[in-house]
Amino acid sequence: MPEAGPQTPPNRPPTANRLFVGIHSALAGLLVNPLLAVPAFSPHAQVGGAAGMALWVVSLALLGTGAILLGVGLRDTRRRGLVAGGLVALVLVYAVLALVADLLVGRLVPLHVTGETRAAKADIYGWALEPNHALTAVHPDTLEVTVERTNSQGWRDIEQPREKTRPRILLLGDSQVYGHGVTLEHTIGRQLERQLDGAFQVVSMGMGGYGTDQQYLVLLNEGLEWQPDYVVLVFTVGNDVMDNMHDVSFMGSAPKPAFDLVDGQLVQRPFNPLRLRGPGAWLRRSNISRLVRALVQARTARENPQGLRVPGGHEGDRVRILAENMSELEDFANDYSGYALFKPRADWSPKLERGWELTLALLRAMRDASTRAGATFVLYPNFQHPEGFVFEIERDGQVYELDAHGPFAMLRAFAKEEGIEHIDEPDEMKWQAARGELSFANDGHYSEKGTAAAAERIAETIRRLHADRHAPPAE
Secondary structure, eight states, rough: OOOOOOOOOSSSOOHHHHHHHHHHHHHHHTOHHHHHHHHHHHHHHHOHHHHHHHHHHHHHHHHHHHHHHHHHHHHSSSOOOHHHHHHHHHHHHHHHHHHHHHHHHHSSSSOOSSSSSSSSTTHHOOBBTTTOOOOEOTTTTTOOEEEEEEETTSSSSSSOSSSSOOOOOEEEEEEEHHHSSSSGGGSHHHHHHTTTTTSEEEEEEEOOTTHHHHHHHIIIIIIIIGGOEEEEEOOOOHHHHHHHTOEGGGGTEEEEOOEEEEETTEEOOOOOOOOOSSSSHHHHSSSHHHHHHHHHHOEEEEETSSSSSEESSSSSSSHHHHHHHHHOOTTTTTTTSGGGGGSGGGGHHHHHHHHHHHHHHHHHHHHHHHHHHTTTEEEEESSOOOTTOEEEEEEEEEEEEETHHHHHHHHHHHHHHTTTTEEEOHHHHHHHHTTTTTBTTTTTBBHHHHHHHHHHHHHHHHHHHHHHSSSSOOO
């Protein structure tokens, strides 16, 4: 009987290969699953139907392949307990490495955040911040990074005592009040309290991107609960009117509450906030996914429900994203631009006229709500420009000369007619604003010098109003 020759090994991958490929196939299937991948990496937490279906097919295929290979591998091995423990350890090692990488990305590429759609108050305002939430502030000129936290109410402010022991000022506004780029101590609210020598308590409720409509809701929902003596609205003329005209903002990535003016009455539109729940919401917070969304959003555009093109989202440095998209996104000719308001009034479109009238109605409503609560409402349009100051912008090869003073004069006349306290800046400060001396060199927001100047104007007005309120009656 002839001696048997060497046996040919079976033509199949070894058990270890099947286990290795199986575990990585299963992990890849989880990563591309739409329940995780879409909210974590899509700027708007949604993708098209075809793309979503493709992700489901790929995910299920990878998960199925992984399950089969793992099952076969564990069946063939003689040391199942040891192998299963090794697979679990491998997954834990990957998790630790991912966590370390996420922390490193957060340190090396900090992204400024002034609101989250996952916060509880986002159901009211569109976006907000969680209580005791970590904030990363990046100075636009020096790139110095400061990490701070919100207070227990979810606002960028100190922890405010509820007990009222001194006159109280409620400060409302957008990113200028929030303090984009400056530390908490250099925000308008903190500087205002110091300039008033601590005689007044200043409660600051500013949020990046908020329009007058959202600020009105903040006043009604929680601002008046603080029983303020003075309600000061820091009003950003150009973009606040634009924000009030639309129900999608946050750089285009989130719906927002909005109002219509119907027969002279404010009527809030139906509002469906962007809600993210489950593992996808947790992944959306990670630094890696935020960086990916920032890179995607900086190069994309979409139409909002009003048919206007807006930037792809909010993540990342807001000004840089806007600058990269400005030429194709800012629809100046059709009055979707913060500059549109500086056209001669005769050149305004009906849409812009409606936006202006809506804004004035919101200001009246804020005045009325404050008055009913026993508070004095103060309107402070920021970055005022001197009379006769004209600046030029170029759009689509055409140069436009715009009157930077016009809307401020209209607001002053409106406030006088309505009996609203109005802060008018001195000419020197207006020229400083026109020359860019009150804003960052690389950003249009107030610098530390700008917030100090704004706080000084408010302090002067509050001192005058408080003296008048407590002056002895004339004999």
